Amino acid sequence: xxxxxxxxxxxxxxxxxxxxxxxxxxxxxxxxxxxxxxxxxxxxxxxxxxxxxxxxxxxxxxxxxxxxxxxxxxxxxxxxxxxxxxxxxxxxxxxxxxxxxxxxxxxxxxxxxxxxxxxxxxxxxxxxxxxxxxxxxxxxxxxxxxxxxxxxxxxxxxxxxxxxxxxxxxxxxxxxxxxxxxxxxxxxxxxxxxxxxxxxxxxxxxxxxxxxxxxxxxxxxxxxxxxxxxxxxxxxxxxxxxxxxxxxxxxxxxxxxxxxxxxxxxxxxxxxxxxxxxxxxxxxxxxxxxxxxxxxxxxxxxxxxxxxxxxxxxxxxxxxxxxxxxxxxxxxxxxxxxxxxxxxxxxxxxxxxxxxxxxxxxxxxxxxxxxxxxxxxxxxxxxxx
Amino acid sequence: xxxxxxxxxxxxxxxxxxxxxxxxxxxxxxxxxxxxxxxxxxxxxxxxxxxxxxxxxxxxxxxxxxxxxxxxxxxxxxxxxxxxxxxxxxxxxxxxxxxxxxxxxxxxxxxxxxxxxxxxxxxxxxxxxxxxxxxxxxxxxxxxxxxxxxxxxxxxxxxxxxxxxxxxxxxxxxxxxxxxxxxxxxxxxxxxxxxxxxxxxxxxxxxxxxxxxxxxxxxxxxxxxxxxxxxxxxxxxxxxxxxxxxxxxxxxxxxxxxxxxxxxxxxxxxxxxxxxxxxxxxxxxxxxxxxxxxxxxxxxxxxxxxxxxxxxxxxxxxxx
Numbered sequence: 068x069x070x071x072x073x074x075x076x077x078x079x080x081x082x083x084x085x086x087x088x089x090x091x092x093x094x095x096x097x098x099x100x101x102x103x104x105x106x107x108x109x110x111x112x113x114x115x116x117x118x119x120x121x122x123x124x125x126x127x128x129x130x131x132x133x134x135x136x137x138x139x140x141x142x143x144x145x146x147x148x149x150x151x152x153x154x155x156x157x158x159x160x161x162x163x164x165x166x167x168x169x170x171x172x173x174x175x176x177x178x179x180x181x182x183x184x185x186x187x188x189x190x191x192x193x194x195x196x197x198x199x200x201x202x203x204x205x206x207x208x209x210x211x212x213x214x215x216x217x218x219x220x221x222x223x224x225x226x227x228x229x230x231x232x233x234x235x236x237x238x239x240x241x242x243x244x245x246x247x248x249x250x251x252x253x254x255x256x257x258x259x260x261x262x263x264x265x266x267x268x269x270x271x272x273x274x275x276x277x278x279x280x281x282x283x284x285x286x287x288x289x290x291x292x293x294x295x296x297x298x299x300x301x302x303x304x305x306x307x308x309x310x311x312x313x314x315x316x317x318x319x320x321x322x323x324x325x326x327x328x329x330x331x332x333x334x335x336x337x338x339x340x341x342x343x344x345x346x347x348x349x350x351x352x353x354x355x356x357x358x359x360x361x362x363x364x365x366x367x368x369x370x371x372x373x374x375x376x377x378x379x380x381x382x383x384x385x386x387x388x389x390x391x392x393x394x395x396x397x398x399x400x401x402x403x404x405x406x407x408x409x410x411x412x413x414x415x416x417x418x419x420x421x422x423x424x425x426x427x428x429x430x431x432x433x434x435x436x437x438x439x440x441x442x443x444x445x446x447x448x449x450x451x452x
Numbered sequence: 453x454x455x456x457x458x459x460x461x462x463x464x465x466x467x468x469x470x471x472x473x474x475x476x477x478x479x480x481x482x483x484x485x486x487x488x489x490x491x492x493x494x495x496x497x498x499x500x501x502x503x504x505x506x507x508x509x510x511x512x513x514x515x516x517x518x519x520x521x522x523x524x525x526x527x528x529x530x531x532x533x534x535x536x537x538x539x540x541x542x543x544x545x546x547x548x549x550x551x552x553x554x555x556x557x558x559x560x561x562x563x564x565x566x567x568x569x570x571x572x573x574x575x576x577x578x579x580x581x582x583x584x585x586x587x588x589x590x591x592x593x594x595x596x597x598x599x600x601x602x603x604x605x606x607x608x609x610x611x612x613x614x615x616x617x618x619x620x621x622x623x624x625x626x627x628x629x630x631x632x633x634x635x636x637x638x639x640x641x642x643x644x645x646x647x648x649x650x651x652x653x654x655x656x657x658x659x660x661x662x663x664x665x666x667x668x669x670x671x672x673x674x675x676x677x678x679x680x681x682x683x684x685x686x687x688x689x690x691x692x693x694x695x696x697x698x699x700x701x702x703x704x705x706x707x708x709x710x711x712x713x714x715x716x717x718x719x720x721x722x723x724x725x726x727x728x729x730x731x732x733x734x735x736x737x738x739x740x741x742x743x744x745x746x747x748x749x750x751x752x753x754x755x756x757x758x759x760x761x762x763x764x765x766x767x768x769x770x771x772x
Contacts, residue, residue, distance in 0.1 A: 291550035291609075294514050295567045296539040451516050 104367040119381045127214040128391020133180040134161040141189035150226035156215035175424040176410045179205045199244045206247035207417045208258045211388030249417045260325035261412040262385045265405050275310045276355035277368040299447040307352045314348035334419035347408040353439035360446040379405045407431045465492045467648040470524025482508045484671040495643050497662030498652040505671045506652040510619045514544045543610030547621040549602045553595040568613035580608040600631035620651040656757045674763045688754040689731040693724040695747050711737045716762045
């Protein structure tokens with residue numbers, strides 16, 4: 068065999084500070100170029116943020132869903148409703164037939180406002196009795212309802228100014244009585260604390276399971292695990308269930324602090340809240356686990372979680388009013404478990420919503436969980452191919 | 453006993469029976485057209501250089517990889533379709549320590565016992581700890597164990613479920629000689645109980661402790677049989693050369709390398725092994741050196757290592 072003597076490589080004199088820095092820089096760029104997910108994150112995060120903040124988010128939301136309970140058909144009523152829509156804050160989406168139906172719509176979060184035009188309203192206006200028009204508002208989210216309610220002041224002046232059959236008496240022809248339900252004092256904490264339950268659970272649950280499979284792969288324990296008689300479903304459930312308990316403790320802690328320190332009420336049924344919170348926890352864990360089966364390593368799993376977390380914060384109705392978003396953004400929001408859980412947790416804690424009111428959101432979370440689990444189990448690689 | 457019965461029995465005695473296994477990664481064949489049979493109760497050594505396809509073959513046998521071509525059975529179960537059954541009856545010890553570093557010895561073993569559905573995982577773990585001499589270390593976190601103890605724990609883990617076949621992928625890499633010897637004594641004890649063991653290794657002394665060996669390089673199975681058969685099959689003529697100075701040996705190495713008839717020149721301490729398949733050509737090449745007084749030439753039987761280095765060289769020639 069040939070004896071290979073190391074040749075004396077020529078070296079530059081001096082410290083070579085920039086040369087070594089350059090070497091490090093080149094190496095970092097090569098690694099970055101090979102790391103597709105990091106690359107995607109560099110492009111996607113600013114893009115997604117700009118699009119969402121630019122097009123989807125609106126802190127003075129317009130076209131808010133409104134129910135109108137018409138107890139008489141009249142010109143005055145029609146003029147008022149037209150003026151209401153002309154403010155562009157209100158959009159009449161529902162025409163309930165009874166007061167009970169109005170309550171249900173507000174409880175389930177289908178409408179934010181309900182206008183009631185009572186029997187004999189037109190006659191009272193024409194007689195100069197200055198009757199009151201009742202507008203109920205779901206005030207759980209002060210940001211969503213605030214600007215719409217403040218627009219009502221001018222409405223009184225302008226709604227009937229072209230109607231010349233109304234006596235000119237100096238005072239406006241009718242008044243508006245606003246019934247701000249659930250959060251009459253417009254305390255922000257009442258809305259934020261239940262929202263935080265959902266947001267914190269999303270973040271922590273996602274990260275617990277997002278790392279679980281990639282960690283086994285990175286540490287080399289997956290090879291041993293796969294060589295043993297255990298199925299992907301068994302692995303998944305075994306990894307998810309412990310964290311359901313962890314999440315439950317976490318949820319109880321946040322809700323407890325909210326009640327004790329911030330005076331957030333729990334108007335509804337605590338058992339229902341616990342049950343649906345558990346479902347929400349399991350849904351997030353399943354989604355995190357799905358990321359874990361798709362990602363190549365722990366870093367990618369973390370990056371995926373961050374990219375998923377972003378729209379959750381912005382499009383779920385946590386920070387910005389859901390009803391104020393354009394339709395496409397609302398559709399995206401409907402695919403996020405947090406959107407449904409926020410309606411559930413706010414509905415139960417602040418409005419006393421029941422299982423009947425929340426069945427749609429509960430079912431949606433359940434479906435999202437099954438979709439995530441199915442993807443996870445089918446994506447799970449049973450071999451090292 | 454009638455003839456079909458005998459055939460049935462001999463089929464039962466073959467634990468691993470695979471034909472034409474091929475596995476490609478990104479279009480590159482890592483294992484090519486590999487066939488092998490391993491009889492029940494034997495210790496079968498699997499040898500070959502790094503990257504020769506040993507690990508890939510072992511993974512195909514235990515269902516961790518699906519072969520691209522070829523078929524076969526492991527313990528009578530099809531390696532393509534019955535991987536769930538294979539996993540129940542095969543113990544696989546990975547090349548890299550793949551138990552949980554953050555669990556203790558006992559916790560790791562109990563976990564494995566539960567996955568295999570043992571009735572009493574705690575008792576099984578206790579028994580394994582005693583058998584492997586890990587008593588007193590039950591509560592030690594696996595991460596803190598030295599290489600030798602980790603290897604012992606891994607052996608305990610893959611034998612915990614009383615498998616019929618053990619697949620050990622370079623189990624003694626990086627382990628000291630004493631621990632290696634203990635390990636091999638354990639392997640022989642297990643084989644004596646009827647367990648079949650397929651073990652890959654780089655160490656020649658370990659190869660010589662196997663009942664049968666197979667040599668694989670660049671995805672091809674080049675030789676198999678008992679150690680004696682493999683050595684005899686190589687038809688190598690080997691000389692051991694010694695000299696007064698190492699400079700002289702270095703010079704001889706350079707001069708002989710690549711000459712006709714010389715297939716291998718390898719230094720062993722103060723001597724040099726010179727070997728070739730074509731005895732006549734080799735004799736002719738070395739004749740001038742034998743005439744002088746500088747070197748002392750001794751004809752010798754090739755060692756297993758000579759055979760393997762030569763096989764590897766041949767395989768590389770074919771490969772390129």
